[in-house]
Amino acid sequence: MKRTTTLISIFSGKSAFIKYCFLTGCFIFTLSGKAQQTTLTAIGNISGVPAEMKQSELKAVLMGETQRWKNGKRVVIALMKTNTPLGKTTSTKIYDMSGDELNKYWLSLVFQGKSQAPVFFTSVSELQNFVSQNPGAIGIIDKPVAISDVRSVIIDGKASF
Amino acid sequence: MKIKLFFTGFSLFIAAISYGQSTQIRGFLDVTGAYNKKATFGFGEQDLYITSAISDRISFLGETVFRYDSEAHSEFAISIERVIITYNLKGNHNLVLGKIHTPLNYWNDTYHHGRVLFPTIDRPLLFSQNIIPLHTLGAGFEGSNLGKMKFGYNVFVGNGLGSSEVEDNDRAKSVTVAMHIKPVDRLRLGLSYYYDVISAGADVHGMDVDHLVNQHLISASVARFGKKFELLTEMTTALNHTDTTGTKTTLAGYIYAGYKIKEKYVPYVRYDNIQYQNGEMYYTKNNRQSFVAGFRYEINYLAVVKLEYQHIANEFGLDVNKVTAQFAIGF
Secondary structure, three states: OHHHHHHHHHHOOOOHHHHHHHHHHHHHHHHHHHHHOOOOEEEEEOOOOOOEEOHHHHHHHHOOOOOEOOOOOEOEEEEEOOOOHHHHHHHHHHHOOOHHHHHHHHHHHHHOOOOOOOEEEOOHHHHHHHHHHOOOEEEEEOOOOOOOOEEEEEEOOEOOO | OHHHHHHHHHHHHHHHHHOOOOEEEEEEEEEEEEEOOOEEEEEOOEEEEEEEEOOOOEEEEEEEEEEEOOOOOOOEEEEEEEEEEEEEEEOOEEEEEEEEEOOOOHHHHHOOOOOOOOOOOOOOHHHHOOOOOOEEEEEEEEEEEEOOOOEEEEEEEEOOOOOOOOOOOOOOOEEEEEEEEOOOOOEEEEEEEEEEEEOOOOEEOOEEOOOOEEEEEEEEEEEEEOOOEEEEEEEEEEEEEEOOOEEEEEEEEEEEEEEOOOOOEEEEEEEEEEEEOOOOOOOOOOOEEEEEEEEEEEEEOOEEEEEEEEEEEEOOOOOEEEEEEEEEEEO
16 A cells, blocks of 8 residues: 555656656666567578477587588588677577676587587678578577578477577 | 697698688686795696688697796797597598597596686696596597487597607507486586507606506596586596506596586685505506685686685695686687
8 A cells, every 4th residue: 555655656746856767767677678588580591401490409509519400511600799689698598608608618619629619790680691601500680581591490380489 | 740740730720721711729828826835926838729620521620738848948848739630420420530638538628728617727636647648649430419318429549658649659559438428408427438558668758667558447527517506526447457566446536516606706626536556556656635625706708717725635745735826818
């Protein structure tokens, strides 16, 4: 009851400053929530990368655990840099790691000679171009695309996840 | 000889560039400050490694270490740590040629000279006391992430201990067979076996071996690097047989545990133990135990600061107590 009264007093215009702060806070909270909920889409070069995959298969590919596609093409991984918002979401959502953890993971794997390092990009358009020009390349972006030589990969029956 | 290997690696590097393939040069370095009755500063190995995709199926990895060596003319020595040419046969199966980190143990194969990746400042005694052969030069096969259990294997035939970088010193070959599984994320279980015949008169780690030694090494490892808790433990049983002493057993192992307070702060402990059987002739018998307690601050994935206390109890010689700080970087 008391809490309801407090909220009413804020909206009643007693203090424009408090009202402004409250609304700004709500706006920032909404934005931050939205950033965490960004959907991801896997895109792949039409040569090698299958049209559909399971989430577990995608993770294995992006962890460097799959060296070749079924047609024999080498897997080439394209990711957004981990200091970009999309790169952060990719690290968290797909790898279950922070950006630093993901970079360390790849540093270790490459140092061991177990895998080729992914190619990291600062812009989605650069990543898309790379995937379109490299057979066997797979990348993660935020929404499906329709450009030549690139397909959006359906993951567990969905275009985005 | 080392120069020959260096030029082999360098030629592959140049070849990769001329093919327009992706080639990267990276490295590791560390600076330490230690206190053991007196304060002292120093820098460790400067490790440079090159990775290159030569073709769609051929890749190259070369690793060269520059380190202080009081006996070298320039007081620095160059060591070719790895020269690996990998040919992808099919899927996750590869043919491997060259000088590799013997894939007997998790630490040796995973970290080796990458001190920014080490969970502690120094290697466990298992590796610093020459219990296992750190490198092998030869050829073999490897596979990884096969099936649901993510099974991996290494089968490698090499020149063996006592050989030089360019030729074998005897007819015997070393054999390494290793396997591991990763049943869940962030967990790896490994088991390995190594066999070698070390000829009488061979020079191993700067020591002459007086008698022919048949060596069997059996190792097991558990590595669990979770989001909070870190556990790494390895145990090696070494069976060294000579005609005069029979078979002598050495047990060497360590256990490391760390806990991430936050993502960047990790207090940790490590316990090492090496026990030699009386009459051991191949190793220099000196039973040792070590206890390490430290704190790791990971500034980012390329810069790590560690502060550590270590107590080493020796069967022969004085015990060691030291405090060491290390700033390790990758570049």
